[in-house]
């Protein structure tokens with residue numbers, strides 16, 4: 001794998017003449033945990049969908065794990081957690097996990113192992129045999145995260161993964177994300193509004209109106225803008241409050 005897991009080169013996107021992503025370039029180094037930070041509507045989800053190959057940019061080039069997007073192989077190599085849960089609510093948690101594990105062509109043995117691992121990670125083991133229709137909002141987010149991890153992907157792209165999740169589990173999920181990065185060399189791109197989460201990223205890219213307002217390590221950004229926290233970095237860099 002190359003030096004960068006993701007390279008965006010001068011990406012542009014308009015919806016109905018409205019510029020949503022202005023020419024934007026960004027590199028996500030392999031093996032790092034990168035946070036995309038920015039106010040509602042600044043283009044985070046649009047950017048992620050372009051990286052996934054779900055939306056085509058009007059201009060520019062996207063390279064992910066040495067493939068030019070879109071590419072079939074990337075469906076196997078990227079674990080994606082969308083902002084809204086895409087779950088089969090009439091199936092149980094286990095059935096959902098097995099369904100996705102089968103899609104990724106995992107063997108029966110691998111499926112059983114990965115389902116157990118992913119369910120345990122998000123503390124859903126006890127509820128696996130209940131139908132998803134009876135899950136709380138937080139449980140559905142946890143199941144979505146487990147699905148994103150099911151095929152043991154090289155790259156994880158998580159759109160606001162901890163919204164609706166209680167602080168204890170949120171902490172555990174972040175510990176696991178950091179373990180996945182450090183011990184299993186995963187690259188992780190995460191969008192967040194939460195400043196405590198931003199603090200745990202290796203690097204941050206702050207977005208406003210489809211452009212990168214500032215980027216760097218959390219420490220670099222705070223030092224550069226002489227700010228106590230990222231709300232202040234954002235304001236001093238010229239953005240609106242998140």
Ligand SMILES: Nc1ncnc2c1ncn2[C@@H]1O[C@H](COP(=O)(O)OP(=O)(O)OP(=O)(O)O)[C@@H](O)[C@H]1O
Pocket residue numbers: 015016020038039040041042043044045046047083
């Ligand atoms: N399919 C679409 N058609 C038209 N406009 C769209 C479409 N998708 C997104 N937009 C617009 O593009 C802009 C960026 O939206 P996007 O969902 O990427 O923002 P975001 O930063 O992820 O916001 P949030 O943090 O609230 O999820 C918004 O103004 C949104 O209304």
